[in-house]
Amino acid sequence: xxxxxxxxxxxxxxxxxxxxxxxxxxxxxxxxxxxxxxxxxxxxxxxxxxxxxxxxxxxxxxxxxxxxxxxxxxxxxxxxxxxxxxxxxxxxxxxxxxxxxxxxxxxxxxxxxxxxxxxxxxxxxxxxxxxxxxxxxxxxxxxxxxxxxxxxxxxxxxxxxxxxxxxxxxxxxxxxxxxxxxxxx
Numbered sequence: 001x002x003x004x005x006x007x008x009x010x011x012x013x014x015x016x017x018x019x020x021x022x023x024x025x026x027x028x029x030x031x032x033x034x035x036x037x038x039x040x041x042x043x044x045x046x047x048x049x050x051x052x053x054x055x056x057x058x059x060x061x062x063x064x065x066x067x068x069x070x071x072x073x074x075x076x077x078x079x080x081x082x083x084x085x086x087x088x089x090x091x092x093x094x095x096x097x098x099x100x101x102x103x104x105x106x107x108x109x110x111x112x113x114x115x116x117x118x119x120x121x122x123x124x125x126x127x128x129x130x131x132x133x134x135x136x137x138x139x140x141x142x143x144x145x146x147x148x149x150x151x152x153x154x155x156x157x158x159x160x161x162x163x164x165x166x167x168x169x170x171x172x173x174x175x176x177x178x179x180x181x182x183x184x185x
Contacts, residue, residue, distance in 0.1 A: 001068035002182050010058040011183055014051055014093070018161070021047045025154065045104060046118045052097035059090065071177050085167070089160050096153040103146035105129035106137060 003011070024044040028037050070079055104115060105126035117123040129142065137143070171179045 002184070003067055004061075004065050006061055007058070007065065007067070008183055008185055010054055010061065012185065014054050014058065017047050017051050017054070018093070018157070021051065022154075022158070042116065042119075045100065045115060046123075048097040048100050049117060049123060051093065052101075055090065055093040068182050070179065073177060074171075074175075082167070085160065085163060089157075089164060092153055092157040092160060096150065096157055099146060099150040099153050102126055102129055103143060103150045106132070106142040106146050108134055108137060108143065 002008070021044055024040050024047070028040045028044065032040060070082060074082075104110065106129045107113075110125050110130045115123045115125060132142070168180055171177050
């Protein structure tokens with residue numbers, strides 16, 4: 001039994017965008033020259049917001065379309081682990097873009113630097129964060145703290161993605177019970 005075509009497209013599109021965003025985020029932090037960072041960060045933000053929307057759409061789709069069951073031959077602990085891992089993945093795929101959006105909204109210069117979604121139109125910031133009294137914002141170190149939260153959500157997502165991929169490959173190559181075919185295009 002396979003996932004529906006819509007679920008498969010959403011899965012692989014979200015996965016591709018997440019891996020692109022990982023690359024963009026790391027390149028902006030570690031190896032891009034300063035004059036190239038702003039356009040990369042702007043693209044990173046646009047992709048993050050897009051991932052958030054697609055994940056919410058995927059959740060709605062999943063609520064209305066039951067996924068195929070895992071093979072009955074898998075032990076109960078693997079069924080439980082898979083459900084917990086998917087739940088955490090969804091939390092992170094929502095929490096990571098929301099924390100990035102909040103981090104960006106708490107930036108002291110957010111009001112003078114509008115956010116654009118792929119350069120096509122303005123994307124709103126989170127108003128109450130952007131409109132906090134600058135002195136209060138600075139004293140709470142909101143921008144820095146939300147940036148740290150965003151970074152840690154990123155690390156958690158890396159770990160969960162690695163476990164997700166390794167688990168799927170284990171079932172494919174070691175157990176010889178393909179779960180990849182359920183999500184294959």
